[in-house]
Amino acid sequence: MKWPILQAFPSFSPRYLRPFLRLCAQQSALIIGKKLHALILTTGLSATQTSFLLNTLLHFYASCGDILSAQKLFVEIPHSCKDIADWTALMSSFSRQNRPHDALRLFAQMLENSIQIDDVPMVCLFSVCAWLRDVGVGSQGHGCVVKMGFEGKVKVSNAMMDMYGKCGMVREMRRVFDEMKEKNVVSWTVVLDGVLKWEGVRSGRLLFDEMPERNEVAWTIMVVGCVGSGFSKDGFLLLSEMVFHWGFKLNHITLCSLLSACAQSGDVVMGRWVHVYGLKLMGTEMDIMVGTATLDMYAKCGRVDTAVKVFECMPRRNVVSWNAMLSGLAMHGRGRVALDMFPRMIEEVKPDDLTFIAVLSACSHSGLIDQGSYYFDNLESLYGITPKIDHYACMVDLLGRAGRLEDAQTLINQMPIPPNEVVLGSLLGSCNSHGKLQLAERVLQKLTEMNPLNTEYHILLSNMYALAGKRQKANSLRKVLTTKGIRKVPGMSSIHVDGHVHQFSAGDKSHPRTQEIYLMLDDMVRRLRSAGYIPNPASQVFSGSDGIEDDAMDLEEKEQALFSHSEKLAVCFGLLSTKPGTPLYIFKNLRICQDCHAALKIVSKIYYREIVVRDRNRFHCFKQGSCSCCDFW
DNA sequence: CTAGGGTTAG
Incomplete structure (x- = not known):
């Protein structure tokens, strides 16, 4: 040898x-x-x-x-x-x-x-x-x-x-920090990260300015903190100061964290800047991780076509890149495209379990039931992947959305793992869209046992009662929440204009241009009505998403409440603060409400605007009177 | 023949 x-x-x-x-x-x-x-x-x-x-x-x-x-x-x-x-x-x-x-x-x-x-x-x-x-x-x-006695060890x-x-x-954390005799940059950076996360950008900035020394990590954390809390402009100013004034070079870790922050907050302006920086830094030999983070950023900012372009330009791709691409397409309801790409993927890389979550959710969001079932049934035999709870959740979602609630239940009963909140939550959602009140009651019971603090499920069922004309049951369910002192998450919509994030809640009057916004809203409702839109007060109760207590309201008040949902306010602000014809990008923390969905379809037509809404589940792209989700959510 | 192990940014 x-x-x-x-x-x-x-x-x-x-x-x-x-x-x-x-x-x-x-x-x-x-x-x-x-x-x-x-x-x-x-x-x-x-x-x-x-x-x-x-x-x-x-x-x-x-x-x-x-x-x-x-x-x-x-x-x-x-x-x-x-x-x-x-x-x-x-x-x-x-x-x-x-x-x-x-x-x-x-x-x-x-x-x-x-x-x-x-x-x-x-x-x-x-x-x-x-x-x-x-x-x-x-x-x-x-x-x-x-x-x-290790406290002295930094x-x-x-x-x-x-x-x-x-x-x-x-x-x-602060107590430990204050008692430290000897601190280094890392000590300050760790505290900065915690403060930004839990006390907000203002306190974080104070701390940042106090720091005796700042390395690129500290700068990155500060910029990411700004972007993550909607302080886009401050984030951008800090980033340029970091790069141009202090001469810090961005490395691939920094680029990835910035891109991921931009993806989360929907800040495509900074995202694009970072993309360009990456291109200049690495040319066509774009790092796989940075490339993936870039395409993910574009997809999550609503620019799925740009995401595809970035993806196709990458010299090399790994399974993470493919997963990001497929799930981006899935979020945008391009299930067909995702499935068409899949054979190409398996030639290049070995798919993992995340891949199939993307594939199954692509099928689910596009109503491709047969294809979804095919992949699910062959997970083990063709791809050697044992279905995990998330795959079951996707399948339950797929069947449930399609109205096949019996099949969904059968699947849950056959699962080798007990169902979790995601699985049952998805089933409850399907009960809602298909009006299965009795099943919903049973599901809610199990869900409350799992997570007594989650309000969403109660509200969903209470809205179902209301819709079915069972007001008393609806109200008593809501009372349960109020007596427990649990408040629901308020619906919020935001829109980026000129480097600032403008955030709206339902009936919000805090924006400096509130008067104009509400004038625009009146105009919009008038034009919507003449285009045949009928407000659907049931969905005010139904959606529950933007949270206005509605017991004592008459019809007119209900309509008014409906009109001032956060997503409509954000759209109105977008209409009056951007150039005619430019698309609007709206981000909502909960799911878009049904009435808003119907209204925005018409808005896209009568104002000649493309409106892209990212809600908690997926993207809706309203264009010339219809939505990319094909009303399939 | 005796070093070797660790923190912040996906």
Whole structure:
């Protein structure tokens, strides 16, 4: 056997092998490392010599993410040679591979085995708790830190603050921060992230200005925080200051986080800027991750055609890119296109379970029942994928939307896993669209057992009662909510104009241009009526989405309430603040209401405007009197 | 022959 690699070692001994294995670990060169491991076992090193290498090998496998091999070595290492670093290597490997519970179990075993814990596993513990949002275990960890006197270790405190921040315990986080004698950029950055998330952009900005030192991470977090809270203009100003004044270069991680923030908030203006920056930085050799984030941004900002273009221009694509593309098409109701692309996908990459969530939801949003059933039935046999609860949820959705509620129920009964909230919530939604009151009652019962705090389901059923003329039942159901003191999430619609996000709630009068908006609304309703639109007060009760208590209203009031739904207000503002003929892009946090859906179809026609609405479920593109969802939602 | 393990930005 000739191994060129052997010639690299003047003497085949741990002394030379160890640095080589470390290099493999650093570079994640799993194959080469494995060959070395094989050599070590076969080349006749003495048992003592080999045992000197076991820890290094463990570290190598742990850092390459080959947990199985790492675990095997962990068992093989004799007790006398196993120390804290070996435990920590394995634990951090679990945590990096998204197996937080295994990491926690290992930590518990360390305690059971009376291993003297030092600061490093503590950092790892907090990172796991942060990921799990488990402040219970996290604060126990805090206790350990105090007991063992690790508070002075900056990294430990940073990880601890991150844990508190991720869990929403801002006060705890700040307390730790204030008591730290020695802080570094990371400390400030962690706190900045938490404050932005839980106390808002204003407090975040104050903290940001106070920071003694800001690296590109801090800047990115600040910009993302602005964009995420609708402060688009401030975000953009900060981004240009970061790049042009301070000369920070954006790397692919920064680009991805910015793009994802733009996708979430619907900020296509900044999204485009970031896209262009990426193009200049990388040219046609666009990084796969950045390319994927870019197409995802365009899709989620309502520009699905641009998303397709970006996708087609990517020199290489992985399964994530394909999944993003397919689910983008699904959200836009382009189920047919998505299915046509699928054969091309399986030539390029191996589909995973997310792929089929995209495919099934594409079928569901486009009413392609047969195709959906086909893929679902063949998941295992053709693609080797065991259906998970989310796939069942898609199928229940698909059947339910199509009115096949019996089939949906049968499927739920056949599931090997008990149904979760998503599955039943989707079934309830279908009961609603198909007027199955009795089934809805049963489903609601189960849903309330699962999640007593969710108001949406009660409102849905209460609206169904109201629609069926059972006012008393409807009201008593609503009373249940009020006596429990639970308030529903208010419906909000927003629109980006000139770098600002304008947000509206139902009947909102807080906008500086309220007067003009309501004049426009009057005009709109008048023109809608003459175009044949009949307001549907039932859907005021029915939609429940924009939340106006409606017990005592007469018909006229109900109509008025209907007219001032948040999405209509946003459209009116859009009509009067953008150039004629330009499309309007509206974002709504809940599902679009049925009356608004009917109204916007006509608006798109009589105002010659394309109106794109992103609601919680999908996109609706209103154009010349019809909607891309084909009324199939 | 004795180092090796960890935090923030998808």
